[in-house]
Amino acid sequence: MSVDGEALRFGVEEEFLVIDRRTRATVAGAPAVIERAAARLGDRVCGEITLVQVESRTRPCTTAAELAGQIAANRAHLAAAADGGGLGVIASGTPVLGGAVPSPITEGPRQNRGNATFRGLHHEAAFCALHVHVEMADRERAVRMSNHLRPHLPVLIALGANSPYWCERDTGYASWRTLLWSRWPVAGPPPYLESAEHYDTLVATMQEAGALVDVGNVFWDIRPSAHLPTLEVRVSDVPITAEESAALAALVRALITSLLPAVDRGEDGPHLRPELLRLAYWRAARDGLSGSGVDVHTGKLLPAVELAERLLETARPGLERHGDLGRVTGWLRRLIEHGDGASRQRRAARGGGLTGVVDHLLQQTAPMPRAV
Numbered sequence: 001m002s003v004d005g006e007a008l009r010f011g012v013e014e015e016f017l018v019i020d021r022r023t024r025a026t027v028a029g030a031p032a033v034i035e036r037a038a039a040r041l042g043d044r045v046c047g048e049i050t051l052v053q054v055e056s057r058t059r060p061c062t063t064a065a066e067l068a069g070q071i072a073a074n075r076a077h078l079a080a081a082a083d084g085g086g087l088g089v090i091a092s093g094t095p096v097l098g099g100a101v102p103s104p105i106t107e108g109p110r111q112n113r114g115n116a117t118f119r120g121l122h123h124e125a126a127f128c129a130l131h132v133h134v135e136m137a138d139r140e141r142a143v144r145m146s147n148h149l150r151p152h153l154p155v156l157i158a159l160g161a162n163s164p165y166w167c168e169r170d171t172g173y174a175s176w177r178t179l180l181w182s183r184w185p186v187a188g189p190p191p192y193l194e195s196a197e198h199y200d201t202l203v204a205t206m207q208e209a210g211a212l213v214d215v216g217n218v219f220w221d222i223r224p225s226a227h228l229p230t231l232e233v234r235v236s237d238v239p240i241t242a243e244e245s246a247a248l249a250a251l252v253r254a255l256i257t258s259l260l261p262a263v264d265r266g267e268d269g270p271h272l273r274p275e276l277l278r279l280a281y282w283r284a285a286r287d288g289l290s291g292s293g294v295d296v297h298t299g300k301l302l303p304a305v306e307l308a309e310r311l312l313e314t315a316r317p318g319l320e321r322h323g324d325l326g327r328v329t330g331w332l333r334r335l336i337e338h339g340d341g342a343s344r345q346r347r348a349a350r351g352g353g354l355t356g357v358v359d360h361l362l363q364q365t366a367p368m369p370r371a372v
Contacts, residue, residue, distance in 0.1 A: 016053065
């Protein structure tokens with residue numbers, strides 16, 4: 001719990017792709033969308049590495065209902081701003097149409113340094129994630145929590161899988177973004193961390209090696225935020241709908257809430273075999289929720305749905321405490337019935353090709369009226 005005993009506050013950052021509504025291809029329209037959206041969202045909208053991406057963020061929230069409302073409102077404002085210029089925004093982990101490499105890069109001192117440092121990786125950075133921030137001002141506590149969260153990262157990948165396409169082809173993966181991200185020098189699952197000092201030493205070493213432009217380039221899937229009193233979980237593709245983003249964020253908060261007693265008792269998180277965690281990442285990225293996943297403790301292959309149900313049981317104390325059990329179990333039932341994001345993108349492609357996928361994403365990303 002928070003210091004005052006209240007529920008941990010949480011919020012999200014969501015990344016989106018900007019598309020031309022006529023061609024449905026990604027387009028370098030982020031600056032125009034941001035300029036128009038800022039009239040309503042202020043500093044809660046910003047750019048990303050490439051000019052085909054925009055990011056929105058919520059304020060800290062206490063309830064999942066409040067968070068869902070903020071996410072939906074942010075998406076509606078972005079959609080309205082894009083629509084005013086003949087553009088649209090879609091919630092997909094990777095581009096469906098367009099997405100030419102190299103992507104047009106956002107100009108500025110920091111991005112220019114990133115371009116010089118990461119080179120070809122920067123040119124293929126047009127992918128979008130959901131970043132969940134959970135209140136945790138104590139960095140030692142946040143680092144210890146990271147160790148307890150690591151085993152659950154592959155299942156979170158499977159639940160949020162929403163990036164089957166790249167360069168206008170089906171990759172055969174549910175989360176191709178996960179594979180793209182894994183090539184970066186400081187990305188993927190964080191190592192087992194002994195303390196906040198250990199974390200800071202690793203970051204300093206990576207900076208000295210030239211693998212970071214600054215501490216904001218620590219792109220591990222769990223990290224103490226560099227600018228907020230939070231622990232950030234950034235493993236998932238951006239989900240298609242606002243409700244899915246809210247449910248996934250509620251699950252992450254509940255998982256952290258459920259694991260806090262063990263963290264505060266000083267218990268070590270599981271020391272996972274790196275090869276099993278890497279294998280579980282790969283399988284989750286390939287199959288999403290529709291196939292099998294790897295148990296990170298045993299290496300055994302199990303149905304992805306079974307692993308997801310186990311995760312919900314682990315998070316149940318937190319879900320019940322926050323009143324989110326129904327919301328999150330309902331979301332999982334819908335995923336099982338209708339498919340993860342990647343499965344739904346492919347279903348749309350069978351009915352209307354890749355333009356049909358983009359049309360589906362446009363409608364689902366921000367279904368409320370554009371005039372807001």
